[in-house]
Amino acid sequence: MASRVIPVEAFDMVVFGGTGDLARRRILPALYRRFVAGQVSDACRIIAAARSAMTADAFRQETAAALEGALPPPLLDRGRLAAFLDRLDYVTLEAGGETGWAALAARMRPGVVRAFYFSVAPALFGALAERLRAHGIADDDSRVVVEKPFGDDLDTARALNAVLARHFGEGQIYRIDHYLGKETVQNLMAVRFANILFEPLWNAQHVDHVQITVAESAGVAGRGAYYDRAGAMRDMVQNHMMQLLCLTAMEPPWHFSPDAVRDEKLKVIRALDPVRPVDVVRGQYLPAPGQPGYLEDVANPDSRTESFVALKVGISNWRWKGTPFYLRTGKRLRARESEIAVHFREPPHSIFDAAGQWRENVMVIRLQPNEGLNLKVMIKEPGPGGMRLVQVPLDMSFANALGAEGRDMPDAHERLIMDVIRGDQTLFMRGDEVAAAWAWTDPVIARWDAAGDRPQGYAAGSEGPQEAMWLMHRDGRRWREIRP
Template sequence: MNTSTPHTAPAAPLDLVIFGGVGDLSARKLLPALYMAHLHNNLPAATRIHAVGRQPWDRAAFVTFVQEKVRGFIAEKAFADATWTSFLERLHYVCADVTLAEDFHALAAALQSNSDRMYYLATAPNLFVSICAHLRGAGLVDERSRVVLEKPLGHDLASARQINDSVGQHFQEKQIFRIDHYLGKETVQNLMVLRFGNTIFEPLWRSPYIKSVQITVAESVGVESRAGFYDSTGAMRDMMQNHLLQLLCIVAMEPPVSLDPDAVRDEKLKVLRSLRPMTIADVAKDTVRGQYSAGASDGEAAVGYLQEADIPADSNTETFVALQAHINNWRWANVPIFLRTGKRMAARQSEIVIQFADLPFTIFSDSAHQSVNRLMIRLQPEEHIQLQMMAKEPGSGMKLRPVNLNLDLEAAFSERRAEAYERLLIDVIKGRLTHFMRRDELEAAWSWVEPIINGWQQLNEKPKAYTAGSWGPAASSALVAREACSWIEES
């Protein structure tokens, strides 16, 4: 009888290629995430990381860039000299113009033979098509290859379909990873477990037991170095079409039959297709566009959007969007959904708030706090989940006070919690598609968003001004007040 341990074949060599490898996303997020994956032995042993850029550098110049620009985005407690040195040994650089087919010969020469290939397209979306075509032309795409597409994927529905069609000529759908880093956050993934791994919430996760849902993704920063990109994009395309709608899908989806990627994404798709389309009258009534003016942010003076470098003085680009949405199905009938995102807001805060319905009748005279039964899922700056409930204050009488039940994931688990990009990059390496968007999801999101953008153009109204360091235009508070609700920080 053979009692020996079964032989496990070593992982194939991996070539991880970052197009836009010396850009802001690579320096701030991707390379630090890959360092953390390297630190915790989550990269195959024979992994090489290739940065592709137009700078006429050699490998030594690129390593110097990484030392100067990337090192600062790694937490001090995670930094180790020996690990950093071994990580740098994985790095390579290829000088190439991605619009020129002949420049891909240098990339082909740099890759290992018989390796798995993972291509991360951290470039402008208008380069995706040529990069994929040139990869195929250089013989660098096979059934083991994977491609990661950064958002925003397209500028509208037509351009998104064109990109999907073109990329789909060279990669199968199972090889395409449309990334949204919000889906890699620990708390977002825990929301699925909270909903589908426990019995206490599911009976109440529906109308009429939920009064409203609000999702906020607020940033305290302005446009920073992204002025050219941002002014042609705006908050709706940059944040609402992807991040916020994906969060809404996790909140509102029906239980999938399994954790199979397509089973999960089928249910998310149903949510997007159930969103009530907005008419021009709905756009005028149920959406608020804003643009920040001069004020103060994080304790310092902040210029208005129109005074930012490289922003046209007459720009009508929105830096803030708030809207009320409705999902046309039995679970969410008559439940208002409020979505809000903006730059130069009072705080960096991303949060999902499930506001449960008021009691039909109260026996307590102190009824001022009846609307406090809410589930709050905080995504940033810190991640936590709180359930607010009513309790009696100590002492005589029956005076009520809201208290929080906290799900402290950090205290409950001793394991390190990986950052979103690290987690998703490992998912790509392992071929796990669950937390990435499928083509039909992306196009369904554009199908709902595009009439809103077109409606704004038709209405031809300037964005409403809001002071930098505030929570947005007053009209956004009026939007939720119509439904006897308020944004959570205004409660």
């Protein structure tokens, strides 16, 4: 199976914060891979802008070192790497001052797509947007890319939306959530809406419950200062997990187009029931032999910030009323694993004399690692001696089913950056969607802040605090095992 690579239009992309960690680890490697694939042509240019005084040649040398550290050797062909580095430029620039803006304006070319990637702290968004307009660098066809966190709560998210809206239209603002760029997440929509097989069963009548898990085996060391201000609820639930919930639960859009898809996601968020105190569990990972605990990683012995959260969520609409969605995410868990598991109800009547043998049908969408789909069904156990039922998986690993293409799927940032150049906002969050997610999340966080309780401790390498297990057990259900 060969995929078509369709080159994008010529563009000038300015990466503010171009010497930062995100640019080195994600943005520049993504652009290089698309260049190697032939999607980014020689007519495209990437201009890094940052405070550091640096020549363009020095920036190219730093980029070459970053690419060598981020990409496998087979991709780093000397000729292709040199050609990509020729596409790079650098401008020393002060976001809140006037230094460098005239030089940046002089580098912009007429007649090409202009995209501005704000790989900087949200506090600088307003200053960058204002100066891009004031110096005539951005026009009404330009695109602005902003990373999370998009606010710390509803008020700050509204303030950021207002700052950007003063200078750019909603159709020009691309709020990235890299989970939406994952192939498996997009395949969730394809499986649901391109196959008649599943959609008639995708409702409360046939689905017992849904589990969404985003587990990380690493702790927060190196990100402690940020993470202790955010916590799992802000860092994961409000954005990444909310998007997975929306794509799982939303109604079929009338068309696969930006506003049609985002309208349906917004309806899901607005239909979410308020989270009851008994339906949420917080945790912090404890020290383990040779490993610090959360409090040591964030250098704050009095921290009340959660590194784990589990929730039971209800959706009050005709499709999902009565079917709970269980969400959990955490650091320093047993393994790195992200999946959506749709557990179907048992048949209304069994014709087999097989008490205790029946196990539920489950569709599992694996996001990482080993991306793919798995459907567990009941069959007859082979052999003579009666009708004995056994559960077996119908397993599709992308790596096996799609060959080389499945093993070398594009990074999420590759897909999303190319969508920015194409002007396709389908996989980006809209301003009202972000605000609605914060409006649902804020009361939960406010309740925690008011109580001042410590999160429950859990052992590093476990599946989280015991209280999270009881969140499921009291309903007669069990979390799926997080497997190394």
